[in-house]
Amino acid sequence: MADKKKLHDQIVEVLKKYPNGLSIHELREKLPSDIGAQAELNKRVRELRYKHAIPYENGKYYYRGKRSVPLDNQGINSKLRAAVLNMAHGRCQMCGRTVAEDGIKLEVDHKVPHNWGGPTAIENLWAICSLCNSGKRDFFKSFDDEEMKKLVAIENVHARLAEVLRLHQGSPVPSWFLEFVANVNDFQEDWQRRLRELRSLGIEYSFKKTKLPSGKVQTTYKLEKWKDLPANPRAEIKRVESGVD
Ligand SMILES: [Zn+2]
Structure with missing residues (x-):
């Protein structure tokens, strides 16, 4: 996407003007360019978070300046x-x-x-x-470095989560690791929901809660049934969840 940089700049300019925050819909309305799907706009904002502090609270993005530590x-x-x-x-x-x-x-x-x-x-x-x-x-x-490099580079969060479960088939994957993978190139607000949505794609997993000696509860996930993901996981999840056949 050649215009990604331009769009990033425009998003920053717009957010700066609204210190009380903007929802994704408000942000879209105020942007000069038409940028297609909403998931894409969310992703563009999240990408900015590597260089800019843009917290997401109560359904709104807030611009809090350039990061002092890039x-x-x-x-x-x-x-x-x-x-x-x-x-x-x-x-x-x-x-x-x-x-x-x-x-x-x-x-x-x-x-x-x-x-x-x-x-x-x-x-x-x-x-x-x-x-x-x-x-x-x-x-x-227990992971192969080359495989993990490829996995981390996968753009779609559902595909990344599914791939972790697949690579670790047979043994449980702790929740902290799935959370990392969900957030790695894409700051996810709700990675557990993304994981649950895999079920709409025909992927089945089980989970188990274990109490650590410190008293903290840790959940682990294990793949039970694999299904190859469709080209556009988000669209398919939407279709299945809306009950349209
Ligand atoms: Zn520790």
């Missing part, structure tokens, strides 16, 4: 590290154990590894304890 592909700098640790409040974001009560040490880590194409962005970073980090690395070893 989401580039550099290593995690001290400012970004401090921001991630600050958000963790001394608690491992995977197991829930704390620095104060459990004596853990927190490490700032990429959710989707950088070498799979995960960005060095606050959305793709978290603070986890050393034990969780080594467990995570072991879990990631």
Whole structure:
């Protein structure tokens, strides 16, 4: 899409003018160019979030300025590290154990590894304890790096989620990992809904809740039945959910 950059600039200009936020419909109305499907416009806004702070709250997008720490592909700098640790409040974001009560040490880590194409962005970073980090690395070893690079680059979120379940067929995939994959190149507001929608496409999975020693509940998902995805998953989901045959 050659005009993507131009559209990005236009979106920023429009959002800047409305500090009280704009819904996706309002944004569309105020844009000078006609840009086709709504899903596309949502995606364009989400892409901007790598460079601009554009939170989505109560159905509206708000422009909060250019990021002071651009989401580039550099290593995690001290400012970004401090921001991630600050958000963790001394608690491992995977197991829930704390620095104060459990004596853990927190490490700032990429959710989707950088070498799979995960960005060095606050959305793709978290603070986890050393034990969780080594467990995570072991879990990631079960994936093939080349396959994961391809997976992370898939544009459609349903296709990405389905592919993770398929690649890990036979063993359970923890919810945190599905969440990462949903968000990796596409900030998803509701990844669990995207996952449920796979059922409308004929993909079946089971899930299991396990209580971790810290008391935190972890859900894992397992593929039960595979079906190849249609070319346009969103259109098919809409068709199935509206009950049209
Ligand atoms: Zn932990």
